Amino acid sequence: MPKLRPWQWIVVVVFLFFYGFAVFALTRDYYLRHPEPPAAEAAGSAGSRTWLQEQMQGPAPDLDAALREADPGRLGQLADDLFSQGNYGEALPLYRRLLELTPDDIEVYNDLGLALHYSGQSGEAQEVLEEGVARDADYQRIWLTLGFVRVVSGDAAGAREALERARSLDPDTPVGKEAERLLGKLGTE
DSSP states (O other), rough: OOOOOHHHHHHHHHHHHHHHHHHHHHHHHHHHSSOOOOOOHHHHHHTOEEEHHHOOOOOOHHHHHHOOOHHHHHHHHHHHHHHTTOHHHHHHHHHHHHHHHHHOHHHHHHHHHHHHHHTTOOHHHHHHHHHHHHTTTHHHHHHHHHHHHHHHHHHHHHHHHHHHHHHHHHHSSSSHHHHHHHHHHHHOO
């Protein structure tokens, strides 16, 4: 084995450092672009389902019975479960019933507006969100949702107004920061 001079050792160490960094960067980039499924999802596909997965994949709730439900907590949970599963159309009647039971709950206006928007009814979503804003103009989240729906609908001026209002209510909350981020995407006019 040949003897290396000090400067040659330095070159070898620098090369190994950059080689290791390059391998790390490429591997990290690959896994960011191709994330592995969560462990619970992977376990479920392997045939060993967890109790939670079995409960979540249980029978669908009887929507007619749920609509007759007078318990806002239970009704809200059913609607939120359907929403989180991407069943926005099925969640709509539950949110509407919940709004009948709790007409002063601004969060229900927010959730109904989002469900309407994701169901392709952005015009009606804006109406519901504007009604919620009229009931409580200091509820920050509904301003953010209204701004988001307006952005997606192509109403940049209306979106800017709603997002600025959301940001001005409290710029240090996560909602305020998200409003700031969306305003940054809108750019200046």
